[in-house]
Amino acid sequence: MKNIAILCSGGDVSGMNPAIKHFVEYSIKKGLTPFFVYNGYEGLIDNKIMQANYEDVAGIINKGGTKIFSSRSKRFMQKEYRAQAKANLDKHNIDMLVVLGGDGSFRGMEVFYKEHGIKFCGIPSTIDNDIAGTSYCLGVDTALNVIRNAIDSIRDTASSFGRAFVIETMGRECGYLALVSALTSGAELCLIPEVPYRLQNYENNFQKQIQNGRRYFIAVIAEGIADESQKIAQWFEEKIGIESRISILGHIQRGGNPTVYDRLMAYKFVSHAIDALLNNQTNSVVCFNEDGFSYKSIDEVAKRKYRLDNTLLKSLKEMQDV
Ligand code: ADP
Numbered sequence: 001m002k003n004i005a006i007l008c009s010g011g012d013v014s015g016m017n018p019a020i021k022h023f024v025e026y027s028i029k030k031g032l033t034p035f036f037v038y039n040g041y042e043g044l045i046d047n048k049i050m051q052a053n054y055e056d057v058a059g060i061i062n063k064g065g066t067k068i069f070s071s072r073s074k075r076f077m078q079k080e081y082r083a084q085a086k087a088n089l090d091k092h093n094i095d096m097l098v099v100l101g102g103d104g105s106f107r108g109m110e111v112f113y114k115e116h117g118i119k120f121c122g123i124p125s126t127i128d129n130d131i132a133g134t135s136y137c138l139g140v141d142t143a144l145n146v147i148r149n150a151i152d153s154i155r156d157t158a159s160s161f162g163r164a165f166v167i168e169t170m171g172r173e174c175g176y177l178a179l180v181s182a183l184t185s186g187a188e189l190c191l192i193p194e195v196p197y198r199l200q201n202y203e204n205n206f207q208k209q210i211q212n213g214r215r216y217f218i219a220v221i222a223e224g225i226a227d228e229s230q231k232i233a234q235w236f237e238e239k240i241g242i243e244s245r246i247s248i249l250g251h252i253q254r255g256g257n258p259t260v261y262d263r264l265m266a267y268k269f270v271s272h273a274i275d276a277l278l279n280n281q282t283n284s285v286v287c288f289n290e291d292g293f294s295y296k297s298i299d300e301v302a303k304r305k306y307r308l309d310n311t312l313l314k315s316l317k318e319m320q321d322v
Contacts, residue, residue, distance in 0.1 A: 003094040004277065005049065007037035008070035009101035009108070013125045013139025014255060015262035016066035016100055021057035022270045023098060028054075030274060035094055039069040040101075041076035041108060044085035049092050061263060064142070064255040066100075076108055079115070086116040094118075096277040098270065100125040100138065103302035106285055110298040113283045121273035122285035122301070127253055130174035132304035133296045134287035138269060141261040143170070143253045144180055150249050151185040155218060164217035164236040164244040170253045171223045174306060177253070178222035179316055188217045190316060191232070193224030194308050199235045202320070206240045217242065268293065 006023045008016050020036070027034035036056070038048035060067050075081040089095070097120040099109050106122045113120055124131045127143035147169055158165045167187075171177040175192025182190030188206070191197050206217065217236065221229055229246050236244035258266070265288070272286045272293050284295040285302075 002032050004032045004096040005035035005037050005094045006098040007040055008066045009040040009105035012066050012070045013127050014064035014142035014258045015138040015266045017060040017063045018258055018263040019266035019270050021061050022267045024052050024057045026271055026274050036068045040071035041073035042071040045075050045081045047088040062257050082112050098273045102126045103131050106298050106302045119277055119282045121276045123269040123273055128171045128174050129176040130306040132306045133301040136288045141259045142256055145259050146253050146256045147181045158216040162215045164242045166219045166229050166233045166246045168221045168226050168229055168248045173224045175222040178220045182220040187220045189219035191225055192222040203239050
């Protein structure tokens with residue numbers, strides 16, 4: 001009987017629970033004994049490791065967040081605590097880990113693997129969609145749908161009351177969430193860190209639109225340029241002549257029931273991760289791109305900078321060509 005464990009590390013995303021459920025079911029199907037590591041790398045160090053069974057994952061497929069919790073761990077950066085983590089895994093006879101996390105978590109696991117030989121397979125999980133080597137990270141679709149709902153609601157009040165809304169999405173230095181949301185919610189303006197902008201360029205066009213009867217504007221701003229929100233709102237008032245409000249969507253984007261797509265991706269990511277470990281792949285990340293699933297090394301995933309898809313960037317340019 002071989003033992004395998006799953007853990008969540010770094011920012012949580014919606015889709016982790018369906019992944020945890022499939023992890024238990026698929027492991028048992030493959031003749032493995034599944035374990036949970038609670039609370040990420042902190043739980044590895046503190047021996048919060050427990051055998052899991054079907055009843056532990058009943059009723060979680062529709063829930064956001066993660067039943068087994070997540071954390072960031074300063075201690076895991078230190079060799080002595082990683083040795084403690086290894087000793088804890090030995091107590092449970094575990095030498096395979098499925099890790100749901102971001103590139104930081106994968107870098108940590110790589111160090112752990114090189115020191116102690118614990119095999120792992122990473123599943124890219126972040127709503128920011130900013131991991132190099134994969135075009136999709138678990139949780140992104142749910143976050144996009146949360147943003148869509150929020151913008152739909154904001155549009156109701158914006159159109160009734162005749163205002164410009166500057167809506168700030170998450171995404172750290174990556175404009176993916178803002179860009180896709182702007183395209184799919186019909187925003188008039190989208191500003192992201194990857195593309196330099198000059199508000200001045202939009203003035204004539206927006207003023208003309210107001211003269212032609214436009215009553216409201218939706219501007220979607222990525223977190224990476226959140227410092228500019230105030231300035232943009234002010235610009236709408238002073239240069240375009242429309243009252244404005246700022247709406248910061250914040251952490252609602254990380255929660256909510258996982259969408260069908262995230263449930264399906266969770267299922268597929270987990271099957272691929274377990275298959276990789278059973279095929280003796282020692283330290284890889286499951287990636288998803290146009291040509292399907294593949295396994296990549298940590299170097300390919302965590303040591304390169306993510307770049308926004310060119311066709312998306314082109315669409316942004318078309319959307320706001322003035
Ligand atoms: P994310 O996985 O979302 O990118 P972080 O960058 O915060 O999140 O990384 C998650 C955790 O991974 C950190 O809290 C730390 O415990 C661990 N980690 C990251 N880099 C290293 C490293 N070089 N060595 C050991 N542990 C690391």
